[in-house]
Amino acid sequence: xxxxxxxxxxxxxxxxxxxxxxxxxxxxxxxxxxxxxxxxxxxxxxxxxxxxxxxxxxxxxxxxxxxxxxxxxxxxxxxxxxxxxxxxxxxxxxxxxxxxxxxxxxxxxxxxxxxxxxxxxxxxxxxxxxxxxxxxxxxxxxxxxxxxxxxxxxxxxxxxxxxxxxxxxxxxxxxxxxxxxxxxxxxxxxxxxxxxxxxxxxxxxxxxxxxxxxxxxxxxxxxxxxxxxxxxxxxxxxxxxxxxxxxxxxxxxxxxxxxxxxxxxxxxxxxxxxxxxxxxxxxxxxxxxxxxxxxxxxxxxxxxxxxxxxxxxxxxxxxxxxxxxx
Numbered sequence: 001x002x003x004x005x006x007x008x009x010x011x012x013x014x015x016x017x018x019x020x021x022x023x024x025x026x027x028x029x030x031x032x033x034x035x036x037x038x039x040x041x042x043x044x045x046x047x048x049x050x051x052x053x054x055x056x057x058x059x060x061x062x063x064x065x066x067x068x069x070x071x072x073x074x075x076x077x078x079x080x081x082x083x084x085x086x087x088x089x090x091x092x093x094x095x096x097x098x099x100x101x102x103x104x105x106x107x108x109x110x111x112x113x114x115x116x117x118x119x120x121x122x123x124x125x126x127x128x129x130x131x132x133x134x135x136x137x138x139x140x141x142x143x144x145x146x147x148x149x150x151x152x153x154x155x156x157x158x159x160x161x162x163x164x165x166x167x168x169x170x171x172x173x174x175x176x177x178x179x180x181x182x183x184x185x186x187x188x189x190x191x192x193x194x195x196x197x198x199x200x201x202x203x204x205x206x207x208x209x210x211x212x213x214x215x216x217x218x219x220x221x222x223x224x225x226x227x228x229x230x231x232x233x234x235x236x237x238x239x240x241x242x243x244x245x246x247x248x249x250x251x252x253x254x255x256x257x258x259x260x261x262x263x264x265x266x267x268x269x270x271x272x273x274x275x276x277x278x279x280x281x282x283x284x285x286x287x288x289x290x291x292x293x294x295x296x297x298x299x300x301x302x303x304x305x306x307x308x309x310x311x312x313x314x315x316x317x318x319x320x321x322x323x324x325x326x
Contacts, residue, residue, distance in 0.1 A: 007263060011264055012273045012274045012277065015273075015277035015278050015281065018277075019061070019281045019284070022281055022285055023057050025288065026053075026056070026057045026284050026287065026288055027049070027053045027057055028053075029288055029292065030052070030053065030291065032048055034048060034053070050184065052182075052183050055182055055183055055184045055186075055187050056182045056183075057284070058187065058190075059179055059182045059190050059245070059246060060179060060280065060283050060287055061280045061284070062190040062191065063177070063179075063242045063246055064249070064252065064281070064282060064283030064284065065193075065194065065197055065276035065277070065279050065280045066190075066193035066194065066196060066276075066279075067085065067238065067239070067249050067253050067283075068252060068253055068256040068257060068275050068279025068282075069197045069238065069272060069275060070084075070085055070090075070234070070235040070238040070239055071083075071084040071085060071235075071252065071253020071254055071256065072200075072253070072256075072257040072268065072272060072275050073200060073231045073232075073234060073235045073268075074088055074090070074125070074232075074235050075261075076207045076208065076210065076211035076231070076266075076268055077129070077207065077210055077227075077231045077232065078129065078132065079213070080132075080140060080143045081140070081258055081261075081316070082144035082313075082316070083143060083144055083147065083254075084144075084251070084257075085235065085239045085253045086248075086252075086253065086254055086309075087147045088125055088147035089124045089125070089127075089128055089147050089148075089153075089154055090125050090128075090151075090235065090236060090239050091121075091151065091175070091239055091248045091250065092151035092152070092155045092158070092175075093120045093121045093124025093125070093151070093154045094117045094118070094120060094124075094236070094244075094248075095117075095154070095155070095175055095248065096120055096124075096154045096155075096157060096158040097116050097117035097118070097119060097120025097121060097240065098113055098116070098117045098120075098174055098243060098244055099158050099161060099167065099171060099174075100116060100120065101113040102167065102170075103161065103165060103167075110244065111189065111192075114192070114237075114240050115240075117243060117244055118236050118237045118240035118241075121236035121240045122232055122236035122237075124154060125232045125235065125236055126232060127150065128146070128150055129232070131146055155175075158171055159171065173247055174243055174244075174247050175247065175248050175302075176248065176302035176303060176306075177242070177247035177248055177305070178246065178247050178298075178300040178302060179246055179287055180298050180300075186245075189241055189245050190241060190242070190245050190246070192241050193237075193238045193241040193242060193245075196234050196238045199234060200272065203227070203230055204268040204269035204272050205268070205269055206222060206227045207227065207231050207268050208266070208268040208269065209222050210222065210228060210231065211268070247300075247302055248302060249283065249301065249302050249305050250305060250309060250310075251306060251308075251309020251312070251313060252279060252282065252283065252305055254312075255282075255308070255312040255313065255316075256279045256282060257271075257275055258312075259278070259312075260275045260278055261275075282305070282308075283301060283305065286304035286305045287301040287304075289304055290303070290304045
């Protein structure tokens, strides 16, 4: 499926302009009132700007872009519009991995915990793919339902061990993205997610071919299993990095790829930059809303995105049913 070449050419630039505007606005929203003049003339304001505002905005950009791209990859590989790190159990598996790292390897570095969470996320995603491949009749809604059930199992296991070790509140923090604690020195691992997002662009054509099915990929000389493993690894690594650094952002990888592909089509190399930019824009917008809605307090961005994402998910499901009846 393709869309107007004119729209495809304009969309990345429009998304980039929106991201720039939102990022600039995000830099000047907070409990401490800072203006551009203050940044240029006041050393204290400049320190707050450099230590808190800039890192938070960069973290929002990286987390939003990487989670949106992870969702796009999973939708292509699973060949289902409703598959994402949220609806495939990937986020819950990553949280279980982070809990395991905390309990068994308390002295591990942040990157070590990311690697352990990534392994759990990858294992959970592979289990999801194996399960849906065994389903004879793959209904559009049944596939993500299997993922949600699988994610529920992972979360139940995590909650059991978290309760036994007095880590229930910590687990809740991991499962709800919050950027209020992001400062200089506590977000840099998200650059790793940015690198992974760039790597996804390198393999984009392969993912597009794999999204057409195992037989088609094999006929054109693409090793389907290698591409599948590569794609799931990229998605798992991006998810694990975000969960460990700032917490999970639910439904982001579901709604953004759906909206972008509806406008631009299914060619992954064409839609990936716009998807990344749109994901970043959505997270920044939701974070800004969370900062002002009950100012001077904050609502976690994971809560705002979860409300918006669940509503869009419901609309997509109802729209799918309407088309099925037509």
